[in-house]
Amino acid sequence: MVRFLTMVLPALVVFAFVSPALAVEPDEVLKDPALEDRARVISKDLRCLVCQNQSIDDSDAPLAKDLRVLVRERLKTGETNQQVIDFVVSKYGEFVLLKPRFGPHTLVLWLSAPIILLLGMFVMYRAYARRRADANRDKKTSLTAQEKRALNKLLKES
């Protein structure tokens, strides 16, 4: 079945895994709206481990529900967002984070874009500087306006 699904339309394969029921359910919602908001924020960054690229906030898989409940329970004990996330990671591994931590294993991931940007800027600057130097050299070796006029005059006379 999974194989069949991966063979379906491009751009849509993943959605085929999405089952259409609701994610967060009314009975999970915390009474304290501030705490619930924090729970939602945390949930959006945690991956539903059995789903394809879905956060636990979007998924209706039982495991996602368990995690949502877990997050809310930890929050109720007064933990900070970071403490809750650390706890979930200690339990399920870093795979659970939709935004990987910065570290030796994710150096390439996090630094590629900034490095490419800087490299691009550097290459552009070099190209510009080189061509300006070329142009200046051309200017030095080419005739000045006065010389050109003199030359034209000579040509006309001859």
Next chain:
Amino acid sequence: MIAEVGHFALILALGVALVQTILPMWGARRGDLSLMRVGSTAAQAQFLLLLMSFFALMTAYVTSDFSVQNVMQNSHSAKPMLYKISGVWGNHEGSMLLWVLILALFGSAVALFGRNLPPDLKANVLGVQGSISVAFLLFIVTTSNPFTRIHPVPFEGSGLNPILQDPALSFHPPFLYTGYVGFSIAFSFAVAALISGRIDPAWARWVRPWTLGAWMFLTLGIAMGSWWAYYELGWGGWWFWDPVENASFMPWLAGTALLHSAIVMEKRDALKVWTILLAILTFSLSLMGTFLVRSGVLTSVHAFAVDPARGVFILAIMVLFTGGALALFAGRAQILRQGGLFAPVSREGALILNNLLITTACAAVFVGTLYPLALEAVTGEKISVGPPFFNATFVPLMVPLLIAIPYGPFLAWKRGDILGTSQRLAMAALFTAFAIIAAYALSGPGPWLAPLALGLGVWVIMGAVSEIGFRAKAFRAPPDEVFRRLRNLPRSAYGTAIAHIGVGVMVVGIVGTTAWQTEKIVVMKPGEAEEIGGYNLKFEGVAPQQGPNYREEIGSFIVSEDGTELTHLHPSKRMYTAPPQATTEAGIHAAWSGDLYTVLGDDLKDGAFTVRLYFNPLVRLIWIGTIIMFLGGLISLSDRRLRVGAPKRARAPKAHAVPAE
């Protein structure tokens, strides 16, 4: 019988593609015109054969011929006709057939419209195009034949995945592929130019309309997918940074960069090396997208390793074409010496900034999409890269881009005047400031950055409007002169402005729905009412109903605003019979201010249901923006200077239309 005809035509097309690859290129090498001309004939023959093959498969679907394995696995006799037809490309084999059909369509279009291309360039282009066809036709014939028969013939098919049974989704793949595959033309032109060693502004002029056409279709294709995800998946999201979405988004980004850099090459004979490289990379990203989606590598590296036949084949195609083209590029790039000196602040400079930011963004998406696969393959470590990562890397690159967009078209070629341009944009800036203040006043609670982000969209829109206004001397000349100037502006100027307006409109939509979406998750009993987004929703209960190939439970809401009844909404839950799978259909009420979005959830006892109610402010502007972008492209394409095969005299200096000042 018809299936065999289709199969035969497919194999014949492979033969013709081989001819198309070899003869014209050989002819171009030897300077033999009659051999070069074979390219055009072969391209058209190949297209007709593939069309025949495609219609043979479609016939098998329409007549529900379950002796064809592909039809049996993906169709069902009770399926509505639309989905019998769209079922043709709703599976691996059929969608690959569509892929090569569109490839051949583009090839034959070059043969047909490229009459005034230099014969050797045209021969090489068609040859390269033919070689791509050969690779993919070999792939289909050897690993993904859609015409395989089965025996004994089953009485009924297994049906199409219900989630794909949707009108918008039916036409999503053809649009997407037209975009994807359309970039092959830019690729073939780049390789052909590298082979012949002649690359000049005319090259950019020939390539731009094809790139623009492909870009337009890809824009619409992606938008359709996003629109479908929005109303079908049931939580009002419209973009998920999913690898499959990214697979189509990367070629779009690279194609967008290519469109802009080709302008510099055409007008100023600069950025040649880069433009050729981008043309190669854009199609390579299309190939990579095809690989990602078709190989199963996305599900997991593991699944890919278990059944690698198809994946390895496409990977080989990708490596061969990308690697080959890049090797050719590396060998020949030296001959591309540039003309056109310019200052950093100039139209060229602005377009380079555009390319720098878009290419970096594309690289960020590329790394984010492939990194988990690479890390797992190399170290076995599993990490997830999801929306939070992409938002953190992609969005910061878009902010400077959006700020810079209005400046671009205002700056003069060679040396621009940033102060003067800023003065000309004063009205736009004023309008933007007003919009930001209004957003702060009206929006109520929400992220404090949101009104500023909204302002970015308004800035882009007003910048484009100002540019047209400036060119027409609005407020500075008598009205009849303004109208005369408006009429005489080149269509490509309108195209640019309109496409940029589309970007701005889309940004406003994205910010609106991201920042100010409201949501309620509640249990409702019939007769109960809820308030959201200024609407009152009264739940009337749920009734069962039978559809053509599903049964559904339809909820009913009465929507009213300020006590007056507006409409009824009917979100539903469907249970399809073949294959058995559940889907939700959201009930949506659209208004200019935003969408009221309702989803029916679980059946609790006593007629009570869980329901999810959303108000998504301005969300429709996202897709309206993409349609505006498409229209901008269309208007630009209708400019006769850009039109395919426009004669050379269009290079008259008047056509440049740099604002006279």
